[in-house]
Amino acid sequence: MKGLNIDTGSKVPVYLQIVDSIMAAVRDGGLKRDQQIPSINELSEHYLLSRGTVEKAYKELRDKKVIISVKGKGYFINRTDIVIPLRILLLFNKISNYKKQVYNAFVKSLGDSVFVDLHMHHHSVALFENLINNHLGDYDYYVIMPHFYDHPEEVLRIIRQIPADQLILLDKDLPSLSGNYAAVYQDFEKDINEALYEALPSLKKYENMIFVNPGIDPYPEEIKKGFQYFCRMHDFNFSVIEGVEMYTPVKKGQAYVVIEETDLVNLVKICRNNKLRIGKDVGIVSYNETLLKEILLDGITVISTDHEQMGITAAQIIMDKIPQKVKNPFKLILRNSL
Incomplete structure (x- = not known):
């Protein structure tokens, strides 16, 4: 029998860790069915556990009819037709419409026999460390969006505590992290460059490009x-501005790449107030697809990863039990705002 996952520092009682393992x-x-497992003495000696702890675990397993004891021979696996839900800790940086799409697709793809525990770390390294330290050993998989902007070495140290075969990075890869972990990621720099290149014929009618930094x-x-x-x-003239307020000067011949929806709304209002025609006088490219952008102004041009596919791919990695790194699809959806 392969090694058990025993963590004496976990809040989960050791006997339950034996049962779960x-x-x-x-x-x-x-x-497999009829396969012999270590005796109580062998298990207690190997893991330096009290005999009473192992006895308690084996009693629960006998009560569940997972194992049987054969006098003079030992303990054997009795049945394999048991349903044990996978336990998954899903750690997002924040809640948003896009994250909901990932979550819904992830949970739906995994089905009802999986327990998904969702938490937010809000870009806080301290909160992230607390969540990981308090839950190490409690889950079969740890699916993490590693969006942090401070203390990168601390983040890597915390993540390295998770066994690589239980780790899936979501939305962003960490090239500095070693080990055979899985990832479903965006290549942010390459993705936006390639998507804007696809939109180049439409962008050429504008003199200036402006990136609206959240x-x-x-x-x-x-x-x-x-x-x-x-x-x-x-060879575009370009600038980077911090957000769009109602007093932000917007002029004919400008094309905007907007990340946050609040900035998008303000930009649309300014154009309307100044009688600037969106898609003719001013171009708009919004980041991340939503249903609203399909119909707003008869269609907002979007560059976006496929959030549903991200959730589906992460679920598939878990179901297939094959750790791999997968770049998530990214696309341009050209609409009337450009």
């Missing part, structure tokens, strides 16, 4: 870098 091994095919809520810096690289490569 053996049942998980049965569920995953590591233990003010309060941080986004990956690579998005701005990809925008700047595109503009330099294609």
Whole structure:
């Protein structure tokens, strides 16, 4: 029998960790029907546990009819037709419409036999560390959006505590992290550059490009870098501004790349107030697709990753039990705002 996942520092009682480990091994095919498992003495000596702890675990397993004891021979797996839900800790940086799309697709793809525990770390390294330390050993998988903007080495140290075969990074990869972990990620700098290149024929009618940097809520810096690289490569005059307020000067011949929806709304209001025609006088490219952008102003041009596919792919990695790194699809949806 493969090693049990025993953590004496966990808040989960050790006897329950033994029960969960053996049942998980049965569920995953590591233990077969009629296969012998270590005796109480052997298990207690190997893991330096009290005999009473192991006895309590084996009693619960016998009560569940997962194991049977055969006099003079030992303990054997009795049944494998048991349903043990996978336990998954899902850690997002924040809640948003896009995150809801990822979550819904992830949960739906996994089905009813999986327990998903959703938490937010709000970009806080301290909160993230607390969540991980308090839940190590409690879950089968840890699915994490590693969007942090301070103390990168601390973040890596915390993540390294998670066994690589239980770790899935979501939305963003961490190249500095070693090990055979899984990831479903965006290549933010490359994605925006390629999407804007696809929109180049429509963008050429504008003299200036403006990137609207989100003010309060941080986004990956690579998005701005990809925008700047595109503009330099294609000889656009460009600038970066911090948010759009109702007093922000908006002029004919400008094309805006907008990340936050509040800035998008303000930009649309300014254009209307100044009788600037969106898609003719002023161009708008919004980041991340939503249903509203399909109909607003008869369609807002969007550059976006496929949030539903991200959730589906992460779920598939768990179901297939094959750790892999998958770049999530990113696309341009060209509409009338450009």
